Amino acid sequence: MKDRKKVYRRCLILATIFSLIFTIIYSSNQYINLYIPDEIKLMEGRIENFDFNINMPLEAKITSEKQGVVSVNESNVPQDQINISLNESFTIQSNEVNEMTANVKLFGIIPIKEVKVDVIPQTEIIPAGLTVGVIVSTEGVMVLGTGEVKGDDGISYEPATGILKSGDYITKADNNTIQSKEELVEYINEKGDGEINFTIKRDGQEQNVNITPIESNGSYKLGIWVRDDTQGIGTVTYVDPISKTFGALGHGITDADTKQLINILEGDLLETKITSITKGQKGFPGEISGMIINDSKNKLGTVSKNTEYGIFGDVEETIYNYIEKEPLAIGLKHEVEVGPAIIKSCVDDTIREYQIEITKVFLGNNDVNKGMIIEVVDENLIDKTNGIVQGMSGSPIVQNDKIIGAVTHVFVQDSTKGYGTFIENMLNASNQ
Structure with missing residues (x-):
């Protein structure tokens, strides 16, 4: 009888230990996934600073396709496998376009996740901030419902x-x-x-x-209801001066009835005359109202792609009459900081810069359009709109002289606050 009790106690202790280990690993995995993304991009030749601010014994083993092109903490690492402690800040640089894999482990033993690391060519784009009209035709005729x-x-x-x-x-x-x-x-x-x-x-x-x-x-x-086109007002995020392409909205165009992403056949970016602004109120998002000038002379671009991260296409030369021509470097996800930034928006027929605060950054957030929380602190914009209103989606976010993202959503209960997406997400979508 006593032996049975001993065995029972040992089994109970072991079960408790295993349960505790499982809970720690699971909680750690959830926490890590929130702050460490599935994919990291680096700029070729640029020293990139990382500080995940994770107080856990995490180690990443980076495997590179190319040897001798990667340096860590500004020291050359000739090996094709590099070990980095993730609970400390570090720098990494690759002198060539490259693909790497980082295997993240807890205590250097327990596998947590695999992170894809891409080294991409240095790129500069123009932060636009131009309010435009968007008219798109569907690929075929969209069914809204039956009856x-x-x-x-x-x-x-x-x-x-x-x-x-x-x-x-x-x-x-x-x-x-x-x-x-x-x-x-x-x-x-x-x-x-x-x-x-x-x-x-x-x-x-x-x-x-x-x-x-x-x-x-x-x-x-x-016995069906159908739709074959849709239109609205949004903001152009960027123009690539080399490829003559654009990205806008920061989120996709969805059907108002089905809430699904619309499959588009073609579309146009058009000049828009802002006619009024409805200020955002608690529980009621505001909006920019305008007149879309549907005329070939006022065409600013052609829409060819509608994705979760925005709409993309080619620009006409006429768009340069409305935006600045000076490009900025791209700020990647890991460069986005909590603190001051600006957005470029056009709420009165003139593109202006407005002060915001980035209050939270979610590097590992799988929600495509909600990588950061922003708050409008510029009194001029608050006076005009009470913060973020519909039609401002796509307004570029600039921090430390780099374009880092775009405004995507407004908080319904507080129009001074909203979400932004990372610019690298938009660029990825435009190239797919």
Whole structure:
């Protein structure tokens, strides 16, 4: 009996120890993932300073594709494997474009995560801050929802229910390309009550479905609500003077009804005349209202890509009439500091600089648009807008003479505060 109690106690102690070790490792992993990103970028030839401010015995073993091109703490390291303590500040430099891998371990033993380290060429871009109109056409016709059709026989039908769903894109009807609502309606009426084979895109995958239209009040209907374009006002974050490309908004264009990222076929950046500003109030985000001048003479660029990190495309020469031409170096994630910064915004038909404070930085945050929390402290901007309003998304954030990110969201309960995304996220998305 006594032996059984001893065995039981030993098992209980061991279970407690293992449970404690598991809890420590799990908590450590969660904490580390918040502050150490999955991917780090370095600028070729530039000494990069790191201080993760983590009071834990973490070690990173960096493996480089190229030997003899990396220095740590300004000392050359000829080996292809470099050991760095992450609970102390350090510098690292690579003299060539390079790819490295950092294996992070707790106590130098327990694997925590693998970090991809890319060395990229030095790049300079122009922080724009220009308010523009954006008009985009969808790739095909976007389905918003399905419903009933009352036929001429008095019976209610739901011809598309269970076949189409919100967020689908109708791209073809019987192999005929569909690019607008008008083309879709015209083809359905031409076909009459015959079955139609539709090519649709759902979650990025192409598939075919069959639907038979219902005759109702002299025309034929599928019982769906659709959209083929959208427009709004936002801010251009940057212009690349070498490639003549731009990035804007800092977040993607989503459909107001489905909340899904819109698949775009094409789009335009257009000059906008600001007509009014609704100030942000607690619980009610403000907004910039303006008149989009949809004229070829006022075209500033062409939109070719809509991503979670913003919209991207090519600029027209006319855009340089509105923005400064002096480029700035890119500030990478690890260079962003808690403290003062500026945003460039156009809330009164003139691009101006406004003072903000970066209050928190989340290097390991997987939320694509929320890498930092910012607070507007500039009394001039607070007087005009009460802080951040809709239409300012994309306003570039500059710190230490480097462009580091873009404004993306406003806090609904406090319009002086909001989120920003890192500029390197936008540049990654533009190149994919």
